[in-house]
Ligand SMILES: Nc1ncnc2c1ncn2[C@@H]1O[C@H](COP(=O)(O)OP(=O)(O)OP(=O)(O)O)[C@@H](O)[C@H]1O
């Protein structure tokens with residue numbers, strides 16, 4: 043099957059500054075792909091090149107079988123976009139805004155269905171300027187979905203959402219992916235990635251430093267941690283062979299007839315893996 | 326075409342909704358006309374062939390309305406939309422760029438047509454103005470307003486930020502209106518100021534409108550003025566087509 047997005051050797055500089063130093067990845071149909079990375083890593087640069095807004099310097103990029111730099115109007119009808127900063131007509135109501143954008147597409151979703159998806163039923167007839175920050179962001183998501191696109195780019199879509207709204211947005215994104223839509227998402231919320239993404243890539247200073255499923259990332263990167271308390275002090279062991287180390291530790295304790303106080307075996311969280319990937323000194 | 330009609334309807338609604346813009350470009354010229362007309366509308370202007378001042382003023386204010394609505398209003402609105410990222414967002418949809426731009430220009434022209442009608446009505450009711458050759462007059466106003474809309478598009482290229490837009494635009498179109506004799510006869514202006522005015526398009530629009538409405542000529546009697554106005558409009562269109570930006574400055 044041909045991938046929905048394929049990126050090979052993509053580079054981009056702003057003046058002397060190399061924002062992307064050659065990145066590669068692919069997205070298959072129906073996949074949710076998470077792009078992670080600290081501020082300035084190059085996430086928005088990447089996503090806007092794929093959306094056709096920015097020109098690349100080098101590399102091959104194919105999105106829905108076309109080069110985004112030259113793709114036409116039909117191609118744009120098949121993608122949905124949430125930009126990092128929200129923008130909308132301040133003087134239109136939620137429903138009017140969605141109806142205006144719906145009119146640009148061949149087969150839009152019904153406006154009221156979209157309003158339901160983003161949970162703004164009560165604000166249906168409120169003008170955008172009177173929405174709260176999170177409500178605006180939800181409308182942003184709605185505007186990306188109203189054309190019923192098959193590929194959706196979401197640049198930090200849930201920033202500013204309250205916890206309930208975030209869960210609902212996750213539900214929406216999951217159901218979209220259930221319908222076979224492909225989704226490329228950037229975020230700073232690691233729980234969001236754990237909840238949604240089939241695969242992730244971690245960007246750092248314009249390079250992909252890790253990629254794979256969340257399990258692969260968490261499993262591969264860091265040692266398992268074993269902690270317990272001895273004489274009131276924590277002892278922390280880091281090991282790649284937790285089974286053997288734990289066995290030795292507990293066997294010795296049983297022989298001594300001791301209890302290991304506060305014994306804990308921890309796999310590193312995605313957050314710890316992420317921090318170690320993005321904060322360690324580059325080799 | 327369906328897309329264009331959809332967009333035109335949307336743009337008309339948006340225009341009606343934006344109160345600041347409507348006041349600034351639509352109501353202000355009407356108010357100015359009323360005030361100036363009250364001050365000297367009943368005089369006769371000797372330097373201009375002893376015509377009634379109200380008739381003379383109406384023509385100038387119609388030109389002022391065209392530059393306020395077509396040039397100033399349009400460019401401020403577009404810069405705000407560009408810098409807030411709305412244009413960028415619209416670019417991500419299958420709406421063709423021409424449909425967006427043409428719908429916006431048509432909206433502006435419709436707003437100006439409405440303004441011209443209101444202004445003529447104010448003139449007739451309060452100052453007993455009389456205009457000649459309605460058909461030629463309408464053509465001349467359409468030509469002038471259309472030229473100012475493409476110049477307005479071109480001006481957005483020069484403006485960097487939304488904050489600066491109304492300052493820049495006001496600094497251009499208000500002095501130009503003054504120099505071009507929109508508010509009173511430029512007859513006694515020093516030669517240097519007249520020379521500057523003659524290098525700008527508004528003078529030609531106002532002169533054309535006056536020749537038609539006050540001096541009872543037809544638009545086809547003044548091909549020179551028509552050509553100058555059309556050339557300005559074309560220049561604006563060419564600059565806009567080449568350099569128009571959809572994305573905010575830092576994007
Ligand atoms: N238009 C631009 N001109 C110059 N430099 C830019 C431009 N856009 C981005 N950059 C630089 O490129 C780098 C990557 O920016 P980008 O916006 O892609 O980061 P990001 O990963 O999306 O960050 P964030 O998490 O803060 O959104 C940054 O160092 C930024 O300063």
Ligand SMILES: [Mg+2]
Nearest residue numbers: 085086087126
């Ligand atoms: Mg970003």
